Amino acid sequence: MASTNTDPNSSRPTILQQYLVCLQSDPNTLRGLLRGVEKESLRVLPDGSLSLDPHPSALGSALTHESITTDFSEAQLELITGVHDSAAKCLQELVDVHRFVYTHMAGELLWPSSMPCVVGEDADIPVGQYGSSNIGMAKTVYRRGLGLRYGRLMQTISGIHYNFSLPDELWQTLGIQTSDEKTAAYFGLIRNFRRWSWLLIYLFGASPAVCRSFTRNMQHTLKSFDAGSQHLPFATSLRMGPLGYQSSAQSELHISYNSLDEYADSMVAALTQKYPAYSAHGIKKNGEYQQLNDCILQIENEFYGTIRPKRRTESGERPVAALRERGVEYVEVRCLDLNPFLPAGLDEAQMHFLDTFLLLCLLSNSPPDSMDEIQRVSANQLSMVEAGRDPATRLLDDSGRLVSPVDWGTQLIQSCADVAKLLDTNESASPYLDSCGVQQTKLDNPALTPSAQILEAMRTQDIPFFRFSMNQGLAHEAHFAQHPLSPNELAQCSEQVARSKRKQKEIEAADDCDFDTFLTEYLKIPGPPAAPV
DSSP states (O other), X not given: OOOOSOOTTOOOOOHHHHHHHHHHHOGGGGGGOEEEEEEEEEEEOTTSBBOOSOOOGGGOOTTTOSSEEESSBTTEEEEEOOOBSSHHHHHHHHHHHHHHHHTTOTTOEEOOSSSOOBOOOGGGSOBOOOOSSHHHHHHHHHHHHHHHHHOHHHHTOOOEEEEEEOOHHHHHHTTOOSHHHHHHHHHHHHHXXXXXXXXXXHHHOXXXXXXXXXXXXXXXXXXXXXXXXXXXXXXXXXXXXXTSSOOHHHHTOOOOOSOHHHHHXXXXXXXXXXXXXXXXXXXXXXXXXXXXXXXXXXXXXGSOOSEEEEOOOOTTOOHHHHHHHHOOOEEEEEEEOOOTTSTTSSOHHHHHHHHHXXXXXXXXXXXXXOHHHHHHHHHHHHHHHXXXXXXXXXXXXXXXXXXXXXXXXXXXXXXXXXXXXHHGGXXXXXXXXXXXXXXXXXXXXXXXXXXXXXXXXXXHHTOOHXXXXXXXXXXXXHHXXXXXXXXXXHHHHHHHHHHHHHHHHHHHHHOOSOHHHHHHHHTOOOSSOOOOO
């Protein structure tokens, strides 16, 4: 791995050590770490089947509500927090959004697992609807295209996205001043994250099993668990493997993270290069759009990755154009499963470790990536997904050596602990260092990982994956019923709903061209010509 310790043959400190010395001189700047959460969950009926009802009107407009929208399907809620300078505040907002949602579920449950269960035919899964505005119609057509390209079932897989950034004061303490320097540092973080994110899949993976209904039309290597479930005995996160976010078209891409220019050029190439299999579907059918275009990627969000560079966009602005213009603003972590044992899908300790891990990725030396390394990272991820808890599993480290995940992971957590000690200087206790200790126990004892605990619960209770998930969903429903919103909180949430509906109407009234014209303009990508894929 990229060195996070002093070279034994040199007295020169590593970049990590140099940065830690900088932070020790002004640890207060670490108070400003910023994070936010986006959590997807399916709405299901009391029998566990996917809800076919539209997005509840009582939850507001899925197009414009700041905290409650949908992801792929009308039945797939996405709950969004604002940006917070503490994990506790961020988690509390996520919990509060859940509390509001549960007041308007009308007998439905939120499915607590990442992998779906009782779903009908692919065509029966309802695609998200966002109203009659041009941008709303574009969101629906994009989802229609995802279903066409990958199948709607795959799109119902749910997860948690964790957004992370540094405040200006912290950048200054690190001696990083300009937007270009910050962007380069974020890309260094991303490269290290991709090298080491297998550890997060081991620690937080929570999808070792699936319903047979999910795999009924798929080729796979899963083993039978019981009459209703399939699994791999040492799997951690099947969501992150061949059954999840995988694409033959995207597997041919080489998206470079060595610089913003290389990233943007390689992304633009994928956004503009036609893909024959998608062209064969056609863009329109009987006058109705089936996909936004027939390129490898319809838009930037279609690219599946464990982490993304992000920048808030202006109205109608493409993400890649925003990045080129103003640089990276934050990163979005995308490899986290829902933890079905936790009512909100994650907890404060996990967030503390994510902050520590991401800061380690940013502060550590980060060599350029290469095609060989991209293949090594992919191989490591597959090994971790399918057999991460197997004592015989070996990974290829950053030097190409076969190593034990326990040994490599222990080195990484030890380095995280150095960062955590600094983060804890602003805390009354030691939540960051404690979170490192919790993760180390999972490395020492794989039975403590969420993936192992799920399989153990299914074994000891003699229940299939469906019944396990339903039981957890019912427990979460009871939990939130015991913690209702106050009348004042409920009134504030209701005003947010009303405001979102007004805003959607304003957007629809402001449209000044037809959808064909809008889409032509929207799909234009300003910037340098694309490099070859």
